[in-house]
Amino acid sequence: MSKIAEIKSSFEAEVKSCVKISEVQDMKVKYLGKSGELTALLKEIKNLPSEERPVFGAKVNELRNFIENALQEKLFKVKELEMQEKLQNEKIDVSLTSVKPWGALHPITLVENEICNLMIAMGFEVASGPEIETDYYNFQALNIPEDHPARDMQDTFYITDSILLRTHTSPMQARLMEKKQPPIKMICPGKVFRSDSDASHSPVFHQIEGLVVDKNVTLRDLKGTLEYIASHLFGSNTKVRFRPSFFPFTEPSVEVDLTCSNCGGKGCSLCKGTGWIEVLGAGMVNPYVLENSGIDSGKYNGYAFGMGVERIAIIKYGIPDIRLFYENDKRFLKQFVK
Numbered sequence: 001m002s003k004i005a006e007i008k009s010s011f012e013a014e015v016k017s018c019v020k021i022s023e024v025q026d027m028k029v030k031y032l033g034k035s036g037e038l039t040a041l042l043k044e045i046k047n048l049p050s051e052e053r054p055v056f057g058a059k060v061n062e063l064r065n066f067i068e069n070a071l072q073e074k075l076f077k078v079k080e081l082e083m084q085e086k087l088q089n090e091k092i093d094v095s096l097t098s099v100k101p102w103g104a105l106h107p108i109t110l111v112e113n114e115i116c117n118l119m120i121a122m123g124f125e126v127a128s129g130p131e132i133e134t135d136y137y138n139f140q141a142l143n144i145p146e147d148h149p150a151r152d153m154q155d156t157f158y159i160t161d162s163i164l165l166r167t168h169t170s171p172m173q174a175r176l177m178e179k180k181q182p183p184i185k186m187i188c189p190g191k192v193f194r195s196d197s198d199a200s201h202s203p204v205f206h207q208i209e210g211l212v213v214d215k216n217v218t219l220r221d222l223k224g225t226l227e228y229i230a231s232h233l234f235g236s237n238t239k240v241r242f243r244p245s246f247f248p249f250t251e252p253s254v255e256v257d258l259t260c261s262n263c264g265g266k267g268c269s270l271c272k273g274t275g276w277i278e279v280l281g282a283g284m285v286n287p288y289v290l291e292n293s294g295i296d297s298g299k300y301n302g303y304a305f306g307m308g309v310e311r312i313a314i315i316k317y318g319i320p321d322i323r324l325f326y327e328n329d330k331r332f333l334k335q336f337v338k
């Protein structure tokens with residue numbers, strides 16, 4: 001009887017620590033198998049006095065039932081456990097978030113849109129044209145013949161002798177005038193290319209070309225238009241100043257300055273102490289340019305301007321290095337999200 005109790009308690013301890021199906025199966029062999037503990041015990045029955053045999057036999061059977069049930073139960077639990085474990089290992093967490101896509105308008109696009117919307121409100125139409133341009137439109141039509149020293153001002157990327165990446169949006173002036181007779185009131189935003197790269201120059205940057213051709217257009221019309229844009233971009237106290245300059249495609253030509261938006265004209269490091277910041281080139285369309293494109297310069301005249309979008313954005317937002325615009329650093333770009 002003490003042997004029965006011993007087997008029972010060692011079985012109970014052992015079954016508790018089972019965690020695998022194979023362990024439960026091993027235990028079944030160990031306790032209930034042909035050469036298992038209980039079989040061995042039953043074999044001892046013949047050594048007992050006959051009156052004790054039925055009680056002993058009943059106890060062994062009771063233990064057998066107990067072990068069978070316990071192993072059955074354990075097997076069920078262990079199977080369940082193994083299944084859980086398997087599921088856990090094969091789990092795909094569909095709730096795991098992917099990298100969230102993020103997007104917003106680029107500061108250059110924001111400034112370009114702002115300027116275009118102001119121009120559209122004044123009745124200008126928006127046009128676009130090729131970035132790969134011919135020498136004719138980029139230079140010759142604009143009164144810059146071959147070997148003209150003004151070509152040096154623009155470090156041109158040539159594709160062939162006569163095909164290049166446009167160095168400015170001004171070729172659109174000639175393209176527009178060839179297609180359309182006055183009145184013309186257009187702007188052309190777009191990319192331009194120059195072989196130049198440092199903190200204030202990029203090999204690709206953006207310009208907006210403006211062109212008005214009509215009867216009796218004056219420099220004063222140009223100034224009024226620029227004042228309107230400047231006051232909306234930089235505040236109503238912003239003043240516009242014309243300085244005499246030279247461009248082959250305008251006569252007279254002007255360089256346009258705005259009162260420094262940083263110091264309001266008092267003088268600071270941004271405006272190098274002058275109180276003024278140069279923002280664009282402009283002038284009255286040279287009659288040669290009108291004639292080259294089939295417009296009667298005796299009847300019509302016009303003004304044109306070309307502004308650098310990066311330059312405006314740099315001044316508006318106080319950006320120290322033009323290269324920041326092209327690095328796609330989210331920390332930089334996020335600052336412009338409204």
Ligand code: DAH
Binds near residue numbers: 307
């Ligand atoms: N195309 C000139 C440049 O890129 C800028 C410019 C000057 C455009 C005078 C004009 C203009 O339309 O009239 O430097």
